[in-house]
Structures are given as structure tokens and as C-alpha cells.
Amino acid sequence: MGKIDVLNGNKAAAWGAKLARVSLLAAYPITPQTPLVEYLATFVAEGEIDADLVEVESEHTALSVLQGGVFAGARTFTGTSSQGLALMYEPYIRTSTMRLPIVMALVTREVISPQTVWGGQQDAVTVREAGWIQIWCESNQEVLDTVVQAYKIAENKGVLLPVNVCYDGFSLSHMAERVDIPEQEKVDSFLPKPDITHVKLDPANPMSVDPLTAGPMLTEYRHKQVTAMNHAKKVIEEVRQEWFQLFGRDHGGMVDVYRMEDAEIAIVCMGSPAGTARVAIDEMREHGIKVGMVRIRVLRPFPVEEMKTLLSGVKAIGTIDRNVSFAAGYGTSYLELLTAFGGKSMPPMIDFIGGLGGSDVTLEQIKQAIVLTQYVANGGEYRSVTWFGLDEVDIESLFEDSEQEAKEGIV
Template sequence: MAHKIVTGNYAAAYGAMRSRVRTVAAYPITPQTFIVEHLSEFINNGELDSEYIEVESEHSAMSACVSASATGVRTFTATSSQGLALMHEILPIASGLRLPIVMSVVNRAIAAPINIWVEHNDIMPERDSGWLQVFCDHNQEVQDMILQAFRIAEDKRVALPVAVCLDAFILSHTVEPVDLMCQEDADRFLPKYSPPSPILDPNNPTAVGVFVPPEYMMECRWQMDNAMRQAPKVIEEVNKAFAKEFGRDYGGMIDPYMCDDADVVLITLGTVGSTTHEVVDVMRAEGKKVGMVKLRFWRPYPAAQLRKIAEKVKAVGVFDRAVSYGVAGPSFIEFRNAAYGLDVPTMNVIGGLGGNDVSLADIRSIFDKLLEIAKTGVVKREIVWLNTRGVE
């Protein structure tokens, strides 16, 4: 194992290399381009034995990944923003065929207006595509989750693709110290992929993506839904196995902090979790009972775990780096469903869109609002737009 200073993009590529991916198909788009460039270098240098497929679009990239994975080889790609949107048609094909593809999504704002900085509005529309989605908070987690993602996706109880999400530039282009695992350690945690039976086998020809009449469609959808419901157990098992092997425990579905005796908690997604963690420590030192929950997996959604935490507190805030226009933040909408019937005041904070800075002072102001809500029981504004000109 080597301890080096690397970007999130390098960590993602390195994790894919150590996963011994056999096929990489991708099309460059800022800010993920360096991921596939690094993989190309690994292949060119002889560090990775893999087929690199150059395609003309993200739609073709995912199509190639589907075809490669269908032959029974470990497959990887990466994209962002408009590239992910262009892939949309093929994403449910990957999940519907139960292919364990892993994709790094460097979350970036969707145009228009054109913006290359972090926002989660690119991945949120894919919540119902049948892909598992996990959000990383730092570069070490990026590398580690690539390997975990393959182990989760390839588990027969799941057999669904996984998107490993990292915030644009905050992680993708920022260097942090990362323990880069050696191949021997990676192989011990993630054995060689052995598919139950390759779909595309020249010696046993089959039809893929066949027409399915109505009398069988319900069963197809139920099987995918059941697999997604089985996934949390597998995620927890894989997290524990990884912690035992490498000493890094990410918590599984969620990563709660200082929630046991908290009066208020803030639920976060992505890198704003690190900022919130710092603020919690400061405010705890001042005697204020605040806590946080890092929402790691967006799909499957950890409704039962979040509801259990919400039952014990006086107010809950949800931070969204995305917006469902005219409704609320997507994460807040999901939490309200999870907390249905609970008598706990909730507040949604929409902020950091298009890379807008979210400071320690911003998070502290959110906690101050939540503490006031806990004290009075009154939510003055259910949806707060953070640092937005012309909006109170």
C-alpha cells in the first residue's frame, strides 16, 4: 500500500485498475475526463490488462459497457452532467439485464446555463433507473467505494449496476492523501469476477433484450425491486468486510455522527458532509446538541434508518445540492416520505448549486435555525435557498 497525494479522479481510476476491470468504454466530458485518461495510461503502461473502447458519445459508451458486461467481464465507465443525460436511454437496459457495471459519476450542473461545477441535478433524475447510487465525501472513499461497488454489484442477491458519485472539482480535481492499495490486497477483497453465466456466449447463443409480453412484465419489475430491497444487507456486509480488511469503516448505508443525544440533526449528501462534521464538533464544544447524518446511499434509500434517528430528535434539516423545481430538494422529498406520520419539524436547505460555496458559517447558520425550530416548534420557512440573491 502506498500513501500518496492524488485527485479524486485519480482515486477513481486507481480503484478501477485495482478492481481488474476488463473493459473500459467512455467518452470525455469535464470534469470526469481525467478518470478515463488515467485508465488509458494504466493500460498503455501495462499496469492494467483491459480493453479500452473509444466511442463517439456517452450513449455509445454505456451501450458498449452493456455489451461487454453481457459477455461476463468486469466493466467500468465514467461520466458527468450532460454525458449522463445522454446515457439515460441505456441506463435502465443495464439494470434490466442485471449487469454489474460500475460507473463513476463526477456530479456537475446540468445546462442551461452552462456550468461545470458541482451540483447533484445530473444524477437525481436517474434515481428510478435501477442503479444503486453512493456519494463519496473524500478521495479515499472514492477509491475504496469503486472496489466495494463491484463486490456489491456482483453479489447474486443484487446483480444491479452501481454509480459511485463524487463532487466536481471539490473532489475530482482536488488532491488529498490517499492510501492506494496494492493489487494483492485488492484481490483478497475483490476476487476475480465469476458471472453466474455469461449472457453472450458464442457456444450457447441466446437472445438478449427480447420482447416481453404483459403477462411476464410484473415479475421482471418485481425481481429488480426485490434486488434493490436486498441491497442494504449486502452493502452492510461489504462495508464490514472492507473495514476488517483495511481498517476503514464508512458506515454502510448512512454515517451518523453525534446523533445519540442530539436535539437537531442535519442530513447531508456528498462533500458538504465534511464541512458539517467540522461544525458539529465546534458547536458540541459549546454545549449545543447538534448532530449529522451523512447519507451515503441514495439508492437504495435508507428510509428505516433515517426514520429511527428522526424519532429521537426535535428537528431535522436536509441539505440538498439539487432541486426538484416547484417542489423541494430531492433528498428532502425522500426524507419526508421516510418520516411520514412522525411529529418532527423539518426544514430543507437548497444550496451549493453550480459550485456555489458552502462555508462553515453557512452550516452553522442552518444549525442555528434548526435549534430555534426545536425550541419553538415553529418552522418559519420549510424551504431555505442558501446564499441566493433576492431570496430571503
Template sequence: MGKVDVLNGNKAAAWGAKLARADLMAAYPITPQTPLVEYLASFVADGVIDADLVEVESEHSALSVLQGGVLAGARTFTGTSSQGLALMYEPYIRTSTMRLPIVMALVTREVISPQTVWGGQQDAVTVRDAGWIQIWCESSQEILDSIVQAYKIAENKDVLLPVNVCYDGFSLSHMAERVEIPDQKLVDQFLPKPNITHVKLDPNNPIAVDPLTPGPMLTEFRHKQVTAMHMSKKIIEEVRQEWLEMFGRDYGGLIDLYRMEDAEIALVCLGSPAGTARVAIDEMRNHGIKVGMIRIRVLRPFPDEEIRKALVNIKAIGVIDRNVSFAKGMGISFLELKTVFGGLKMPPMIDFIGGLGGSDVTMEQIKQAIVITQHVAEGGEFQEVTWFGLDKIDVETLFSMDKDRSLKLKGVSG
């Protein structure tokens, strides 16, 4: 049997690495990831985990150390945030193109400038096309479970890609909640020892690792990498099912659906706002609005088919984004969703940007988003992108346009 403890997101991630028996770790502290490094150091010092923790001078060095470790057969772990991720970008993209199954906790934070150390998702979404699988979490329990699952996904012979387990800085990294810590013996049954042989340093069989590569061969490399990314969808689903059978917990695989069975409108969320959205959805259901939620759990590979299927009977979509595409002036989830339907007819979709710089995505804001999405579903018009805190939202005026609606909404007018 395992045990129950109260863990914040960073400590849950450390426990995930411990249970996965990561035997080589290297990380450089940066807010809000810093406690993760401290927990790992305590685990090693106290003998809780049998691993080497390398003290490095930068994030660039941290990931470079782990690349050598994987090539020598180790199971490796690290974590970073924001500017630390920017500093490690060179080895970061090299990790994926060399097909090294490293797992890294990405504790999301705004990027500078303006100067900020607060939560946001801009760092992770900026590198979403660097070849790493991205799993996004909603709770400390999901963080722990996803770290362990990530190794089984990354080390699969049909995948062999690194995995980021992303969780929102401060709102998850520093929030403490009840977590079930599974028994080590059971985790060992779920996750066997690593057997990375596709590229390996061996003095008795010397090879050139990452040599200068001509165009035709590089094209083949890229094609195989893209194929592996696509194949990971199947492996993620298989790992999900196995985890559910062994531990009784399920996070929905590529996407997590909430009250979508009879929904007429849908919210789409990424990361921590999904928890608040669940409560808002329940309340608005009591007011007669049939709203559900799609939580994007895996941003890469993007779950096109799964989202398209979930939205088949939806009349309008409201997207909650804690990030922004500088080029398009809309959130990344919104931008990604626009590609899901291709040339097919899609329901009207509107975007709500908030939670930047550590600000909250509040219950009232999410209820506003639901009311506006319902208004659009009924044929009303509204601007494509709304910035919470900047754009005035008059929900009561919207509802006065609907003559037959007797719904009395409290606490949702902006």
C-alpha cells in the same frame, strides 16, 4: 502492504478500477470527469492496468460497449457527468433492467440550461430511479474504496444491479488529499474474479438477449428488479463489514452518523457538504448546541429504516441540499426524507438549498442552518425551504427571541 499517495477524486476512482481489475473500460470525456479518462488511458498505456480501453464517439456508445462486455464475462468500468449522462440515458436504463453489474463513476455536475460546467448534484439525483444503486462519497479515500466495494455489491447473485459511485464535481473530483492505496493481493482476496452467468453470450449455447417481452413477464422482471434493489441493503452492509475487517476503514454503510449519540437536532447531508458540516458541528457543539449529522451514503436503495432509527430522539431536522426538485421547489434529500415517516409523527424539518452551479456550501451557511434548526426545535417558526444566497437569514434576531439563551454566536449572522 499498500502505499500512500496524494490523489484527487478522479485519480482515486481510476485506482479503484485498477485495483478491482476491471478488464474492459470505455468512456467519453466530459467536464469534470475528463481527467478520469486521462488517468485510465495512462494506466493502460503504461501497463499499470491490464485492460482494454475502447475509444468511443459518445457516452451512448461507451455504455453500449460495456453491455456487450458484461455479456461476454468482462468486469467493466466507465464514468460520466451531466450532459454525458443524459446522452447515455437509453443504455443507462437498459443496463439496470438487464441486470448488468457495471460500475460507473458519476462525477456530479449541474445540467444545462443555463450553460454551466460547474459542480452540483442535479445530474445524479435526476436519474435516481433508473434502477442503479447510488453510493455517494465524501473524500478521495472513500471514492477509491467505494469503487472496489461496488463490484462486490453489483456482482452478488442476490443483487446483479449496476452501481454509480457518485462524487461531487470539482470539490471532490479535482481536490487532492492523502489516500491509502491498498495492496493488490489483499484486494484480490476481498474481490474474486467475476462470474456473471445469469445472462451470457455463448456461441455454443445461443440465447435471445433482451427480446420483446409481453406484459406479464415484464411485470415479473420489474418485481425481481425491485426485490434485488431491496436485497442490496443487506449486501451493502455485509460488504461494509468485510472491508472494515480487512482494511480498517468504515464509511457507515447506508448512512454515516456523526455525533448523533446525544444529538437533539440533526443535519442531513449528501456528498461533499458533509465534510464542512463536521467542522461546523464541532464548533457549534462548543457553543452548547447538541447537533449531529446523518450523511446519506446510499441514495438508492433509500435507507428509510436506518434514518428513521437515527432520528428517533431528534427534535428538529435541517437538510442541506445541493440540488432541487423542479416540481416541488425543495431539495431531493428533503423530499426523500418526507417519505421516511409515512403516517408516523415526525420532527419538524426544514430545507436549505445551496452549492448550485459550483458555488460553495460555506461554514457560515451551515452554522446558520444549525442555529435555525435549533430555533425550530425550541418551538420557533421558520420557512420550510431557504435558498442560501437569495433568502435573508437574520440569526441574531432568532436568538434574541430566546430570553434565557446567553449564547454569543460569532460569524453566523446573515
């Protein structure tokens, strides 16, 4: 039988690695990922996990060690955040281009400067073009479940790409909640032992790994990476269905939806703000606003078709981002949706940026976003991007007295 425990996000991720029976661990501590390393070290020290834990001097070395482990056939795990991710960037790129199915917890945090150790999603979205699959979690239960699922996705013979399991620093990593820990035997039936043969250290059958590669061959190699990334969409959905059949939990596949059946407007978000958005949506429904939510669960590969199917019929979209693109001044969700639709048959869309540097994306802010999105759906014009906490949001000036009910609980 499994068991129920109260776990923070870092311990949930450690449990996921334990249940996946990883055999090689290497990580360097960095806030807010540090407790993850401590939990893993405790599991190894107490004999609860049969794995080698390599103590390294940096994040660069941590991921390099795991690359060698995969060559030897090991199932590997690590985690990092922010500047640690920046330091491991060289082996990070190499991991995906060598098609190594490593799973890494990416505990999101702002990047410097200015100096900060608090939450934000800037680190993860900055590397979204590095060839890793990125799965974003809303809850600690999803963190545990997704770490296990990630191995089945990464080690699929048609995928063979590394996976980042992304969860918000402090909002999830340090906050505890009820988590259902599945029994080991059921996890074993879901996740077979690794069978990594496309790269292998074998003196009897030597192979050249990552040789100097000429342009035409490199072009073919990149094309195969893209093909594998696209194939991952199908595998992610298959893994979702199998997990639900075995464990009765469904966090979504490429996307997760809430109250979209009759929605006239939609909020799109990623990570922990989705939990607050659910509460805001329920409250605004009581005021007659037919709003739903689409949570981006997988950022890479991006769920283009799913988004177009879900959002083409709504009257307006409001995206909520805990990050910003310095090129465009919008958040990642906003820009990704623009690309997905390609400017064709796209509902009006406005963006909201908040939750930077550890600040909250509050219930009141999401309710404001819903009301403003409804205003745009009704034909009103509003600024394309709003920065929570900086831009003044004057709901009163936008609505007539006849819409007083829609303002209640907002102003």
C-alpha cells in the same frame, strides 16, 4: 504493502478500477470527469492495468460497449457527468433492467441550461429512479474504496445491479488529498474474479437477451428488480464490515453518522458538504447546541429504516441539498425523508438549498442551518426551505439576548 499518495477524486476512482482488475474500459471525456479517462488511458498505455480501452465517439456508445462486455463475462468500468449522462440515458436504463453489474463513476455536475460546467448534484439525483444503486462519497479515500466495494455489491448473485459511485465535481474530482492505496493482493482476497452467468454470449448455449416482453412478464421482471434493490441493503452492510476487517477503514454502510449519540437536532446531507458539516457541528457543540449529522451514503436503495431509527428521537431536522426538485421546490434529501417517514411521528424539518453551479456550501451557511434548526426544535416557526445566497437569514430577529451564546460565531 500498500502505499500513501496524494490523489484527486478522479485519480482515486481510476485507482479503484485498477485495483478491481477491470478488463474492459470505455468512456467519453466530459468536464469534470475528463481526467478520469486520461488516468485510465495512462494506466493501460503503461501496462499497469490489463484491460482493453475502447475509444468511443459518445457516452451512448461507451455504455453500450460495456453492455456487450458484460455479456462476454468482462468486469467493466466507465464514468460520466451531466450532459454525458443525459446522452447515455437509453443504455443507462437498459443496463439496470438487464441486470448488468457495471460500475460507473458519476462525477456530479450541473445540467444545462443556463450553460455551466461547475459542480452540483442535479445530474445524479435526476436519474435516481433508473434502477442503479447510488453510493455517494465524502472524500477521495472513500471514492477509491467505494469503487472496489461497488463490484462486490453489483456482482452479488442476489443483487446483479449496476452501481453509480457518485462524487462531487471539482470539490472532490479536482481537489487532492491523502489517500491510502491498498495492496493488490489484499484487494484480490476481498474481490474475487467476476462470475457473470445470468446473461452470457455463448454460441454453444444461445439465449435471447432483452426480447420483446409482454406486460405480465414485465411486471414480474420489475418486481425482481425491486427485490434485488432491497436485498442490496444487506449486501452493502456485509461489504462494509468485510472491508473494515481487511483494511481498517469504515465509511459507513447505508448511512454515515457523526456525533448522533446525544444529538437533539440533526443535519442531513449528502456528498462533500458533509466534511464541512463536521467542522460546523464541532464548533456549535462548543456553544451548547447538541447537533449531529446523518450523511446519506446510499441514495438508492434509500435507507428508510436507518433514517427513521436515527432521526425519530431528535427535536428537529435540517437537510442540506445541492439540488432541487422542480415539482416541489425542495431538495432530494428533504423529499426522501418525508417519504421515509410517511408523515408519521416525524420531527419538524426544514430544508436548505445551496452549492448550485459550483458555489460553495460554506461553514457559515451550515452554522446558520444548525442555529435555525435549533430554533425550530425550540418551538419556533421558520420557512420550510431556505436558498443560501438568495434568502436573507436574520438570526438576530429570532433569538433573545439570553441566547447570545448560541449566536456567537454565527452573526
